[in-house]
Amino acid sequence: MAHATATPAIARPAPYDGVAVAVPVTVPYVRLSDDGAAAFVARALAGLLADSGLPRQAVDGLALSSFTLAPDSVVTLTQQLGLDMRWLEQLPMGGASAVIALRRAARAVQAGDASVIACIGADTNGPASFRDTLAGFSRFARDAVLPYAAGGPNASFALITAAYMREYGATREDFARLCIAQRANAALNPNALLRAPLTLEAYLAARPIADPLCLYDCVMPCAGADAFLVMDAARARAAGLPHARILGAVERFHAYGDDPLPLRGGWAAERDTLYAMAGLGPADIDAVQSYDDYPVITLMQFEDLGFCAKGEGPDFLRRHDFSLGGDLPTNTGGGQLSAGQAGAAGGYLGLVEGLRQVLGQAGQRQLARARHMLVSGFGLMNYDRGLCTSAAILAGAQA
Amino acid sequence: MKPLSAVPSVPAFAPGADTLGLAAACARGEFQLQHCEACSHAQYPPRAACQRCLATSLRWRPARAAGRLLSASWLHHSQDPHYRARLPWRIGLVALDDGPVMLAHVQADIEAGAAVRLHPGLDRAGHPALVATQAGGAGAREGKLALFGNAVGGRRIALFSADAARREALLAALTQAGAAAVACLAPAAVDTRAMAEADIVIHDALPTDDTEDRGDGDAYPTLRAHLQALLPAWRQRGGEPPLAWLGLFSLDALLAAPGWPLRAADQAACRALCQALRPRLAAQGIRVAELIATPAGAEACWESPAARPAALAGAAIALLAAGLESAAADAGAQRWLQRWLADPALAQRQCGQQEDFPPDWPEPRAAR
Numbered sequence: 057m058a059h060a061t062a063t064p065a066i067a068r069p070a071p072y073d074g075v076a077v078a079v080p081v082t083v084p085y086v087r088l089s090d091d092g093a094a095a096f097v098a099r100a101l102a103g104l105l106a107d108s109g110l111p112r113q114a115v116d117g118l119a120l121s122s123f124t125l126a127p128d129s130v131v132t133l134t135q136q137l138g139l140d141m142r143w144l145e146q147l148p149m150g151g152a153s154a155v156i157a158l159r160r161a162a163r164a165v166q167a168g169d170a171s172v173i174a175c176i177g178a179d180t181n182g183p184a185s186f187r188d189t190l191a192g193f194s195r196f197a198r199d200a201v202l203p204y205a206a207g208g209p210n211a212s213f214a215l216i217t218a219a220y221m222r223e224y225g226a227t228r229e230d231f232a233r234l235c236i237a238q239r240a241n242a243a244l245n246p247n248a249l250l251r252a253p254l255t256l257e258a259y260l261a262a263r264p265i266a267d268p269l270c271l272y273d274c275v276m277p278c279a280g281a282d283a284f285l286v287m288d289a290a291r292a293r294a295a296g297l298p299h300a301r302i303l304g305a306v307e308r309f310h311a312y313g314d315d316p317l318p319l320r321g322g323w324a325a326e327r328d329t330l331y332a333m334a335g336l337g338p339a340d341i342d343a344v345q346s347y348d349d350y351p352v353i354t355l356m357q358f359e360d361l362g363f364c365a366k367g368e369g370p371d372f373l374r375r376h377d378f379s380l381g382g383d384l385p386t387n388t389g390g391g392q393l394s395a396g397q398a399g400a401a402g403g404y405l406g407l408v409e410g411l412r413q414v415l416g417q418a419g420q421r422q423l424a425r426a427r428h429m430l431v432s433g434f435g436l437m438n439y440d441r442g443l444c445t446s447a448a449i450l451a452g453a454q455a
Numbered sequence: 456m457k458p459l460s461a462v463p464s465v466p467a468f469a470p471g472a473d474t475l476g477l478a479a480a481c482a483r484g485e486f487q488l489q490h491c492e493a494c495s496h497a498q499y500p501p502r503a504a505c506q507r508c509l510a511t512s513l514r515w516r517p518a519r520a521a522g523r524l525l526s527a528s529w530l531h532h533s534q535d536p537h538y539r540a541r542l543p544w545r546i547g548l549v550a551l552d553d554g555p556v557m558l559a560h561v562q563a564d565i566e567a568g569a570a571v572r573l574h575p576g577l578d579r580a581g582h583p584a585l586v587a588t589q590a591g592g593a594g595a596r597e598g599k600l601a602l603f604g605n606a607v608g609g610r611r612i613a614l615f616s617a618d619a620a621r622r623e624a625l626l627a628a629l630t631q632a633g634a635a636a637v638a639c640l641a642p643a644a645v646d647t648r649a650m651a652e653a654d655i656v657i658h659d660a661l662p663t664d665d666t667e668d669r670g671d672g673d674a675y676p677t678l679r680a681h682l683q684a685l686l687p688a689w690r691q692r693g694g695e696p697p698l699a700w701l702g703l704f705s706l707d708a709l710l711a712a713p714g715w716p717l718r719a720a721d722q723a724a725c726r727a728l729c730q731a732l733r734p735r736l737a738a739q740g741i742r743v744a745e746l747i748a749t750p751a752g753a754e755a756c757w758e759s760p761a762a763r764p765a766a767l768a769g770a771a772i773a774l775l776a777a778g779l780e781s782a783a784a785d786a787g788a789q790r791w792l793q794r795w796l797a798d799p800a801l802a803q804r805q806c807g808q809q810e811d812f813p814p815d816w817p818e819p820r821a822a823r
Binding site: 186195198199201202203204206207211214215218264265316317 | 469471473499500501502526528531532533534538543544546548556558559560567584
């Protein structure tokens with residue numbers, strides 16, 4: 057409903073005690089695939105079982121996000137993949153889905169509805185996948201966006217980026233800082249599809265896609281999957297699985313719906329709850345895994361999650377270093393802008409990378425200091441704005 | 456860039472049935488928004504319920520076609536081959552004076568922050584296409600935006616009119632508007648080549664002035680024969696697709712004048728044929744348009760004089776240029792068109808109120 061987004065007293069959801077997050081899995085990304093989404097779900101699940109050493113029947117819950125699974129659903133997949141499940145969830149929140157899957161699964165584990173839940177984002181990418189996803193996306197997309205020269209998310213983000221630049225004075229050089237730092241981070245991520253260094257000159261000279269966005273501002277669609285387990289912490293300890301804790305997690309939908317342009321997101325309405333749950337503030341965060349399909353949205357996450365005030369994002373970009381050796385490492389595996397966007401897995405990428413970092417499993421790109429990881433999601437660009445926002449703070453079990 | 460003939464003549468993505476109300480308004484150049492009948496809230500894009508009060512009784516009603524450009528972008532890529540061939544293409548978000556934010560096509564030279572006017576129109580497939588231009592300015596069909604219009608300049612036209620005065624007026628207006636060539640079609644012999652080559656066909660189906668005998672309307676047989684020849688000819692034509700077919704009909708096509716029953720039946724048949732052909736031609740990027748005029752000899756019925764040939768010709772050129780599907784040629788026709796749109800049953804009863812008409816069936820007339 058049309059409404060002014062309310063900011064009542066800070067909500068204090070129950071803590072996520074007794075819940076473990078474990079086993080970060082990435083099914084290597086490929087630019088194009090002849091396989092269906094179900095094949096990537098199967099590989100992700102196989103990866104979770106192999107890396108955890110758990111028997112197949114131990115996994116009794118599945119939370120899934122996929123854009124290209126139709127006409128199948130998580131339900132029909134149980135039959136296809138021979139799964140006997142006590143708990144199922146399908147999350148259509150696009151890039152916000154991973155944190156939301158984490159929240160739902162954690163509550164199910166706390167309640168005893170399931171004990172080990174596989175959370176998977178998986179998509180394929182064929183020559184027609186993107187177009188099919190666009191065409192079936194939503195009523196608003198079908199009626200009011202696609203007939204207007206069919207720009208898709210590039211066009212929507214171009215309009216948001218142009219408005220942000222106009223309102224707050226951001227420049228393309230500012231956005232370049234993020235894109236270049238993330239590309240440097242990707243050099244140490246064997247799963248990233250784009251690993252060659254990006255220079256400022258190359259960034260600025262890239263071909264235009266939808267002005268002001270050029271090639272290196274836009275994610276490359278690909279196929280792949282990212283996954284993790286949410287499980288009972290006692291069980292994780294018994295199985296000897298390194299695991300992380302959820303210090304706080306929030307989600308918000310269609311916040312600030314009356315803003316003519318979406319220059320802030322639901323994170324701003326939920327961040328006090330997030331930090332109150334965690335007992336932390338932005339200064340305590342060691343690294344950020346933002347949702348980064350376009351650099352402007354990372355900028356808004358810095359602002360709306362309290363790293364700087366609204367409108368100070370451009371200056372914040374100029375004063376900080378987002379590379380692995382920087383003062384605020386961000387998207388430490390290269391993010392979607394360098395790893396590629398495997399559909400709904402794009403939202404899982406950051407959570408899985410953040411999990412690796414807090415577990416000390418990030419290999420060559422392991423941060424020296426990775427106690428508190430902020431992971432944030434953004435999803436479902438519809439008509440003029442994204443409708444889903446989410447964020448979580450993870451910590452290693454010993455932190 | 457590919458030659459245009461290799462490019463799909465219509466957009467790849469069609470909007471859903473929720474936009475038909477807007478399409479019907481845009482087809483006659485009118486801007487409307489979905490309004491809540493309970494609380495009057497205006498909203499866009501169209502949806503199933505009022506986002507303010509959740510009522511589900513919604514109606515498309517006229518709205519102010521004005522607003523402010525919030526943000527704009529030149530697209531250098533598109534998922535739609537129809538637009539991909541025309542890149543870069545400019546779109547933007549407009550904050551409407553009536554509240555909602557509308558994604559629209561945007562004129563080349565306006566920037567974010569500008570006050571804009573929204574021009575209702577149709578894309579090549581006949582779906583709504585709103586174009587934002589500088590407030591107070593023209594230009595909604597200039598440059599690449601000419602795609603949405605059917606201006607006669609530089610185009611080959613085939614023209615049929617059995618009425619000498621109207622034919623001359625149309626010829627003069629077409630020539631003045633820069634038509635590349637005008638072929639005049641005969642009523643009986645069908646000139647398939649002229650038809651196939653025509654980018655735009657104008658068919659004057661207005662009744663001849665038969666004030667004295669009020670006899671048989673005879674526009675339908677000619678119209679039918681012409682269309683039966685035209686459609687296959689257009690299908691076989693190579694190169695750029697044709698643009699538009701424009702029919703000139705009298706008010707009788709909408710409302711049956713009590714004193715002119717055979718004329719009414721004849722005109723209604725003409726319009727029905729064209730309305731039925733409209734969607735299939737739209738799927739090929741061809742606009743089917745109608746210009747409604749007050750006919751000669753029925754002033755007492757329509758309470759206004761017949762459309763003058765020069766005015767009729769000017770209205771035809773303007774209708775084509777704007778890319779619309781429907782317009783009135785004169786003030787009287789405009790008044791009746793509005794009544795018909797508001798309430799067709801009431802308009803039918805109002806029509807002919809002032810007219811004296813013979814009590815009997817009109818005498819059949821010898822064939823001309």
